[in-house]
Amino acid sequence: MKSLMYLLLLVGSWQVAAADMLPDQSLIQRGQAIATAADCGACHRDSAKNGAPFAGGYAINSPMGPIIASNITPSEQFGIGGYTERQFADALRKGRAADGHFLYPAMPYTAFQGMTDDDVHALYLYFMYGVKPVDRAPAAKTHLSFPFNIRQLMWGWNLLYLHHRSIQRxxxxxxxxxxxxxxxxxxxxxxxxxxxxxxxxxxxxxxxxxxxxxxxxxxxxxxxxxxxxxxxxxxxxxxxxxxxxxxxxxxxxxxxxxxxxxxxxxxxxxxxxxxxxxxxxxxxxxxxxxxxxxxxxxxxxxxxxxxxxxxxxxxxxxxxxxxxxxxxxxxxxxxxxxxxxxxxxxxxxxxxxxxxxxxxxxxxxxxxxxxxxxxxxxxxxxxxxxxxxxxxxxxxxxxxxxxxxxxxxxxxxxxxxxxxxxxxxxPFLLRYLYWLIAGGVIVLLLVISGLLSLRRR
Ligand code: HEC
Ligand code: HEC
Ligand code: HEC
CATH class of the missing domain: 1.10.760.10 (Cytochrome c-like domain)
Structure with missing residues (x-):
């Protein structure tokens, strides 16, 4: 009898602990409201009609070509299930995915950089606990032509433009x-x-x-x-x-x-x-x-x-x-x-x-x-x-x-x-891209030959 009571107590306390681990429902709801105000679903929707929310695949038309929105459901393999809150915050505010690759600004991180920590936290809980995982990769992949396929270029762009409009209070x-x-x-x-x-x-x-x-x-x-x-x-x-x-x-x-x-x-x-x-x-x-x-x-x-x-x-x-x-x-x-x-x-x-x-x-x-x-x-x-x-x-x-x-x-x-x-x-950049690249190569060659001739002297 006594051992049964212990067992019941044990089960009870385990349930309390499990309930402790599940985040506050009201925070998840707040996260959902933020996701609606930020319209995450409009871009991260499924390319198929009436597809699952946030499953990705929808192509955002940019002047450089279509950029495919990612699966941001909590699927471990195909979505952001493996993201820590820190990594999630970096994707939103710095345009960096969990594996470190640069996101294109078709994902509006230049705007989201001003998001408060509280909002990022609620949003994270919503995506982890309030969204159904979809275990499938978006149907298409982003393939931009050279040089835009080099994501590292965004490093320089971010340096120039990411911190221009921090939201002062x-x-x-x-x-x-x-x-x-x-x-x-x-x-x-x-x-x-x-x-x-x-x-x-x-x-x-x-x-x-x-x-x-x-x-x-x-x-x-x-x-x-x-x-x-x-x-x-x-x-x-x-x-x-x-x-x-x-x-x-x-x-x-x-x-x-x-x-x-x-x-x-x-x-x-x-x-x-x-x-x-x-x-x-x-x-x-x-x-x-x-x-x-x-x-x-x-x-x-x-x-x-x-x-x-x-x-x-x-x-x-x-x-x-x-x-x-x-x-x-x-x-x-x-x-x-x-x-x-x-x-x-x-x-x-x-x-x-x-x-x-x-x-x-x-x-x-x-x-x-x-x-x-x-x-x-x-x-x-x-x-x-x-x-x-x-x-x-x-x-x-x-x-x-x-x-x-x-x-x-x-x-x-x-x-x-x-x-x-x-x-x-x-845009200008695309219209004159190849001239700009050619100009850059010529300048580079001039600099190199200048340096070489200096060394020879
Ligand atoms: C995804 C792009 C996009 C976003 C984001 C967006 N807009 Fe617009 N907005 C447009 C376009 C395109 C139109 C023109 C719609 C039309 O005439 O059919 C428009 C029209 C408007 C108009 C009507 C202007 C007029 O003269 O008819 C207002 C007001 C407006 N937007 C306010 C906002 C506000 C405020 C926000 C942010 C809370 C916002 N928009 C976010 C693309 C956008
Ligand atoms: C079946 C009815 C219908 C027909 C036919 C129709 N329209 Fe429209 N049109 C609408 C409605 C409804 C709206 C949007 C009203 C609203 O947003 O409240 C609209 C909106 C528009 C707008 C505003 C678009 C914008 O970006 O804000 C333009 C311009 C327009 N129509 C032009 C045309 C032209 C030109 C044709 C013929 C080629 C046409 N419409 C045929 C019903 C119609
Ligand atoms: C205007 C369209 C747009 C909106 C709005 C948008 N995103 Fe994105 N997001 C994208 C695109 C496009 C990518 C992929 C960019 C790339 O491949 O470089 C992306 C990528 C991401 C990634 C990186 C995922 C990965 O590993 O590839 C995360 C996380 C993310 N978005 C979360 C969000 C959240 C949360 C919101 C709402 C607060 C949001 N996005 C709103 C377009 C959008």
Whole structure:
């Protein structure tokens, strides 16, 4: 009898010990909320539709080529199950994997470097105990061409750019602004899309949030400049982040649509207000891609747009008549005059930041890929026209709505559409890469021969 009691006591204390080892459930939940705010799942998703969360394989388009997101489930062999918390922190904040290899900045460690120790800790517990392990490697591997396949190059890049924006804690900032800044700069990594990049493809901090070009899309100027969000109220910004649209202003398609669907719509209202408060008081910077918004007189439009409503071109499936394409493919939802529906479910194109942006990127990319987004209010859908229209037709209809509804008279060609669809204009570094390498080799040879001749003397 006595020994049985001992046994029970022993089992009881073992259970207590086991419960001690399992981390606090509330910490795991906090980690999950941080993972949502940081949108880890958007990039680390499975390339297969409805695949397991965080299983990796999704390709992030970079100007250097596709970069495949890793499996970050706690699988020992294929994921990050073997990561210590220290190694996990280094991946997030320094861009170094557990085995020491350099990560490409497609993983936004330049933003996550500002993450607090408490947040890293909660995030680590969530990934170790709150995520199901997936024991399979992502279907694809990252293969960049020379010299970008040399990951050690990131050492130099990190030296130049990783410590440029450590998050100071200016005492003067209110708690709300500090929170807003943390959400914008660190967790939400808004800057990775909305800040233009310099010739080495690092964010140009002197033009913070004044408009970037992620993969063919245009992430507009979100500073309080007239070319940015000057006319957006605090609640406009909150509504946009929550639902993905603000009637008469804009809507979130492409990468922003994904961020709304997977991340921002789940943030607590206080956090959304903190984000809005922060970006409404940052310095106003005129975007290089200024908004137009000026509409030419209607007679001019009619003079410029030929063949409007021409029945013959409507019937011709190879037509590149923008007006005909518009009334065929778009007017049923956006209205003949581009006014959309009264409830704005099908948005107006005449008062629309995507159409009036100086960059045609979002119009073209929305026509190519369509729009499909779940916000906190509704699910919106616009079909993709990639398989129904060729590049010339997409150029024609995009050019038509930009001219007709926003007064922007810049010609758009099939070649422009092709370039946008394949990720946008290549950055300086890529365009001149081989000249730069050749120049570097010549300089090196000159230095070596100079040194040799010195030695001979
Ligand atoms: C914008 C896309 C993006 C977001 C957001 C993102 N990651 Fe990543 N992450 C990547 C890519 C791409 C890689 C692989 C980079 C490479 O191969 O160089 C990566 C690599 C990693 C690695 C290294 C794994 C390994 O061993 O290869 C870890 C750990 C990681 N991410 C964790 C996270 C966590 C945690 C979050 C959220 C806080 C997050 N990532 C958010 C794109 C992203
Ligand atoms: C993955 C890239 C990406 C990230 C991260 C991102 N954005 Fe965006 N954002 C975009 C793109 C692209 C658009 C244009 C969407 C469209 O018009 O379809 C956009 C549009 C917007 C707009 C509407 C601007 C307008 O004039 O219509 C606001 C406001 C905005 N983003 C705020 C934010 C904030 C705040 C964050 C961080 C909390 C953020 N974004 C993070 C890519 C991104
Ligand atoms: C079935 C209805 C439907 C059709 C047809 C349609 N659209 Fe749309 N369109 C939508 C919806 C819905 C949205 C997104 C609304 C939202 O986000 O709230 C949208 C958004 C847009 C946007 C904004 C994209 C952005 O990046 O913010 C543009 C530009 C646009 N449509 C142009 C077109 C053009 C051009 C055509 C014809 C080739 C077309 N649409 C056909 C329903 C439609």
């Amino acid at each position: 200016p005492e003067a900032l209110s708690e709300k602004l500090q929170r807003g800044r943390y959400l914008v700069d660190v967790l939400g990594h808004c800057s990775t899309c909305h800040t233009p990049r310099n010739i080495l493809m690092a964010e140009d901090q002197s033009r913070y949030l004044s408009g970037g070009l992620p993969g063919g899309w245009y992430a507009p100027n979100i500073t309080p400049d007239p070319s940015g969000l000057a006319d957006w109220s605090q609640s406009d910004i909150v509504t946009y982040l929550k639902t993905g649209h603000v009637a008469g202003k804009g809507q979130a398609a492409g990468p922003m649509g994904e961020a709304v669907e997977q991340s921002f719509r789940y943030l607590p209202d206080d956090d959304l207000h903190a984000i809005a408060a922060w970006i409404r008081q940052i310095p106003a910077i005129p975007g290089r891609q200024a908004k137009s918004g000026i509409r030419p007189p209607v007679e001019d439009i009619n003079r410029i747009i030929k063949g409007q409503g021409d029945q013959a071109s409507l019937a011709d499936s190879s037509s590149t008549d923008g007006a005909a394409l518009y009334s065929n493919a778009c007017a049923s939802c956006h209205g003949r005059q581009g006014m959309g529906t009264a409830d704005s479910f099908y948005p107006s194109l005449t008062r629309n930041s995507a159409v009036s942006a100086a960059s045609p990127g979002n119009v073209v990319m929305a026509v190519v890929n369509g729009v499909h987004r779940r916000g906190s209010d509704a699910e919106v859908f616009m079909p993709a026209f990639a398989s129904q229209m060729n590049d010339a037709q997409i150029a024609a209809v995009s050019g038509y709505i930009r001219l007709h509804f926003a007064g922007i008279d810049t010609p758009l060609t099939a070649a422009d559409v092709h370039m946008l669809r394949s990720g946008g204009e290549p």
